[in-house]
Amino acid sequence: MKVELFVPCFVDQLFPDTAFSTVKVLQKAGCEVNFNPAQTCCGQPAFNAGFWDEAKAVGGKFLNDFTDEDIIVSPSASCTGMVRNYYNDLFTNTTSHNKCRAVQGNIYELSDFLINILQFDYFGAELEGRAVYHDSCAGLRECKIKNEPRQLLSKVYGLEIVDLKDNETCCGFGGTFAVKFDAISSAMAQQKVDNALAAGADYIISTDASCLLHLQGYIDKNKLPIKTIHIADVLANGWGNI
Numbered sequence: 001m002k003v004e005l006f007v008p009c010f011v012d013q014l015f016p017d018t019a020f021s022t023v024k025v026l027q028k029a030g031c032e033v034n035f036n037p038a039q040t041c042c043g044q045p046a047f048n049a050g051f052w053d054e055a056k057a058v059g060g061k062f063l064n065d066f067t068d069e070d071i072i073v074s075p076s077a078s079c080t081g082m083v084r085n086y087y088n089d090l091f092t093n094t095t096s097h098n099k100c101r102a103v104q105g106n107i108y109e110l111s112d113f114l115i116n117i118l119q120f121d122y123f124g125a126e127l128e129g130r131a132v133y134h135d136s137c138a139g140l141r142e143c144k145i146k147n148e149p150r151q152l153l154s155k156v157y158g159l160e161i162v163d164l165k166d167n168e169t170c171c172g173f174g175g176t177f178a179v180k181f182d183a184i185s186s187a188m189a190q191q192k193v194d195n196a197l198a199a200g201a202d203y204i205i206s207t208d209a210s211c212l213l214h215l216q217g218y219i220d221k222n223k224l225p226i227k228t229i230h231i232a233d234v235l236a237n238g239w240g241n242i
Contacts, residue, residue, distance in 0.1 A: 081142030126238030
């Protein structure tokens with residue numbers, strides 16, 4: 001299957017290895033992956049901050065950067081959720097209306113695409129240790145992803161997935177929320193990490209690099225014996241460099 005890869009600006013600038021892992025995983029699943037280097041942001045930061053005119057300009061470029069025919073896959077439930085759910089507010093009854101609807105129907109978060117479209121869940125990945133899976137707010141509520149990542153992780157050799165207390169509670173990132181309400185945001189990160197440690201986890205895994213950056217910042221600041229890792233990097237682990 002031919003797919004277009006959408007690498008969110010967050011991943012592009014801070015976690016490029018996750019983008020490469022996504023390509024490896026998609027290729028191993030039998031996909032022909034195309035990447036348009038002209039792509040930038042989906043417009044979510046501006047949209048969430050209330051700058052809708054600016055978000056519309058960035059979102060319009062996003063629509064032009066992708067076709068309305070091929071499936072678009074992204075290693076981010078947050079950015080996928082932005083396009084699927086909130087582009088309606090920006091492009092309904094505009095000249096981009098039809099293109100917007102086509103793109104919205106074709107964009108998938110990575111685990112959603114692997115399980116529900118390709119029905120492919122085994123990559124020969126290996127990762128020794130115990131992990132908890134963090135349901136990002138966007139993954140759980142905007143993309144309706146819950147079982148898909150867990151099914152993929154259950155096939156990773158050496159990895160034990162354990163339950164995380166208050167798993168559906170936000171990690172505290174929320175984009176600008178972490179800046180405007182830093183004390184509350186930090187306390188929410190502490191709760192999430194404390195629960196992961198109480199479960200005996202070595203890793204916190206998620207579909208969203210933004211959540212993981214927030215949690216890893218708290219972990220590093222407090223020198224805690226746990227690590228965050230994106231699901232794409234887990235699925236590419238053990239064979240991706242062969």
